[in-house]
Amino acid sequence: MIRFERVTKIYDDNTHGARELSLQVRPGEFVSIVGQSGTGKTTLAKLIIAEEKPTKGKIVIGGWDITNIKQSEIPVLRRQVGMIFQDYKLLPKKTVYENIAYALEVCGVQQSKIDSIVPQVLRVVSLEDKRDNFPDQLSGGQKQRVAIGRSLVHRPKILLADEPTGNLDTINAQEIIDLLLKINQLGTTVLLVTHNKEVVNRLRKRVITIDDGVIVSDQLAGKYVL
Amino acid sequence: MIISLVRTTKYSFQNFWRNLWLSIITVFILMLTLFAVSMVASLNLLADQAIQAIEDKIDIDIFFKDTATEDDIISAQIYLEEIAEVKQVRYVSKDEALASFRESHEDDSDITEALDELSDNPLPASLVVQAEALTDYAFIVQQFETSEYDALVEDKDFSDHQVVINRLSGLLTRVYQGGLAVSAVFVVISIIMMFNTIRVGIYSHREELAIMKLVGATNLFIRGPFVLEGILYAMVASVCAMALLWVVVISSAPYVNDFFQGYNFSLDFFFYSNLWFIFAIQFLFSLVLAVGSSMISIGRYLKV
Ligand SMILES: Nc1ncnc2c1ncn2[C@@H]1O[C@H](COP(=O)(O)OP(=O)(O)OP(=O)(O)O)[C@@H](O)[C@H]1O
Ligand SMILES: [Mg+2]
Numbered sequence: 001m002i003r004f005e006r007v008t009k010i011y012d013d014n015t016h017g018a019r020e021l022s023l024q025v026r027p028g029e030f031v032s033i034v035g036q037s038g039t040g041k042t043t044l045a046k047l048i049i050a051e052e053k054p055t056k057g058k059i060v061i062g063g064w065d066i067t068n069i070k071q072s073e074i075p076v077l078r079r080q081v082g083m084i085f086q087d088y089k090l091l092p093k094k095t096v097y098e099n100i101a102y103a104l105e106v107c108g109v110q111q112s113k114i115d116s117i118v119p120q121v122l123r124v125v126s127l128e129d130k131r132d133n134f135p136d137q138l139s140g141g142q143k144q145r146v147a148i149g150r151s152l153v154h155r156p157k158i159l160l161a162d163e164p165t166g167n168l169d170t171i172n173a174q175e176i177i178d179l180l181l182k183i184n185q186l187g188t189t190v191l192l193v194t195h196n197k198e199v200v201n202r203l204r205k206r207v208i209t210i211d212d213g214v215i216v217s218d219q220l221a222g223k224y225v226l
Numbered sequence: 227m228i229i230s231l232v233r234t235t236k237y238s239f240q241n242f243w244r245n246l247w248l249s250i251i252t253v254f255i256l257m258l259t260l261f262a263v264s265m266v267a268s269l270n271l272l273a274d275q276a277i278q279a280i281e282d283k284i285d286i287d288i289f290f291k292d293t294a295t296e297d298d299i300i301s302a303q304i305y306l307e308e309i310a311e312v313k314q315v316r317y318v319s320k321d322e323a324l325a326s327f328r329e330s331h332e333d334d335s336d337i338t339e340a341l342d343e344l345s346d347n348p349l350p351a352s353l354v355v356q357a358e359a360l361t362d363y364a365f366i367v368q369q370f371e372t373s374e375y376d377a378l379v380e381d382k383d384f385s386d387h388q389v390v391i392n393r394l395s396g397l398l399t400r401v402y403q404g405g406l407a408v409s410a411v412f413v414v415i416s417i418i419m420m421f422n423t424i425r426v427g428i429y430s431h432r433e434e435l436a437i438m439k440l441v442g443a444t445n446l447f448i449r450g451p452f453v454l455e456g457i458l459y460a461m462v463a464s465v466c467a468m469a470l471l472w473v474v475v476i477s478s479a480p481y482v483n484d485f486f487q488g489y490n491f492s493l494d495f496f497f498y499s500n501l502w503f504i505f506a507i508q509f510l511f512s513l514v515l516a517v518g519s520s521m522i523s524i525g526r527y528l529k530v
Contacts, residue, residue: 075439076442078439089433089437093240102438102443103441106442106443111229
């Protein structure tokens with residue numbers, strides 16, 4: 001589903017985001033990615049959604065070689081890979097409903113279809129009663145659930161979560177992780193970048209540890225080791 | 227396609243409404259820009275009309291001796307009319323001169339009685355000459371003085387005016403040029419201000435723009451609502467600017483028309499008869515300004 005072949009990413013200022021990094025994730029997997037700050041975890045996620053281009057190496061997503069993806073094809077890729085962030089990245093001037101609908105509207109989905117998908121998604125993330133609220137009227141956990149809902153509208157094959165629980169307390173964090181697990185069970189490949197040791201240890205899923213742009217450990221049913 | 231258009235429209239109205247404060251400021255600045263440009267244009271128009279009016283007001287009277295026959299005077303008229311710089315020449319016969327003199331002194335019984343007592347008409351026949359431009363008078367007089375007709379002339383009232391005419395025309399040209407330079411600077415300043423307001427507006431949207439891209443929106447889809455919003459701004463601003471201009475026209479028309487009394491110019495009439503044209507110019511101007519600035523400013527945030 002995701003394949004990195006000796007991918008190197010060097011930023012303009014000569015810092016290395018990834019060094020000869022190779023990686024393979026199969027469909028339906030739930031993978032946690034851990035590592036110290038500034039080691040290249042976000043870089044990995046950005047490479048997958050083509051927010052950054054690799055300096056060297058090859059990236060294949062679902063059989064599609066995106067190494068030299070054209071500018072005009074990027075929106076198509078992003079509709080197939082859901083992504084959520086530590087800071088939620090919701091549109092502040094749109095309601096919960098509109099934020100989720102927007103992801104469908106951008107690719108010209110018919111109104112009747114939007115009207116049926118969005119309420120479904122709202123039910124999955126348990127936010128039916130907040131549909132007309134604006135993001136600044138929600139708690140952190142609720143905002144993250146909106147973001148997850150938005151990432152689900154296209155039934156993406158891959159869901160990237162970059163520290164989705166970074167701003168949340170333990171209970172809210174667990175809720176989000178449970179939601180990710182549920183989504184994973186429905187068949188979506190999930191990549192979870194996190195600093196949260198308890199979360200990783202409780203998951204008992206595959207754990208990849210990155211240090212300075214290199215994979216230093218890759219264990220099935222692994223633990224958070226640093 | 228149609229569905230995107232509907233959504234674009236929806237977003238642009240939503241944007242306008244939910245960022246109401248920013249929208250109001252943008253429209254306000256745009257309106258001021260338009261108003262400034264229209265005022266500058268109006269002043270230029272008025273200056274132009276004033277110069278024309280003054281040019282119309284100025285003429286030379288050439289008074290003929292009583293010994294000159296009407297035929298002589300007519301041929302002098304023809305001679306003058308053939309000079310390229312001459313706009314028109316009007317012949318005022320002795321009788322006409324007397325009639326208009328009587329008319330203008332109707333209320334003065336002393337003068338009318340004195341005239342009645344005279345057996346002869348004391349007023350001379352004359353030619354009233356108008357030049358194409360103020361600066362042409364000196365040349366025309368010079369031409370005339372070299373001709374045979376100069377011998378028939380009793381008097382010309384031109385020389386008294388000459389200095390004034392020269393000064394006035396010099397002054398007017400300088401005022402006009404100065405006004406043009408000042409207005410150009412003014413227009414440029416307001417355009418820069420407008421551009422900056424829009425840019426700040428877009429800047430405040432930069433995170434949203436990045437998010438839209440992350441969610442898979444194409445650049446066109448993101449730009450669309452901003453284009454429509456620009457059209458909306460332009461529409462509202464030009465309507466407001468027209469209203470403001472209307473108020474100015476209404477309140478200054480009496481004075482302006484007074485100044486141009488006797489000339490074929492009326493400010494309010496000019497405004498009403500060119501209403502749609504003025505509106506169209508304002509709308510187009512603000513449209514280019516608003517949409518242009520937002521498209522330029524938005525570009526750099528869409529490279530995510
Ligand atoms: N746009 C950029 N330009 C230059 N250097 C960058 C850029 N983005 C990231 N880096 C650098 O690349 C390295 C990896 O950054 P990255 O964001 O991937 O770390 P991270 O593992 O996500 O860290 P954290 O856990 O703190 O989020 C860092 O040294 C960072 O400074
Ligand atoms: Mg990071």
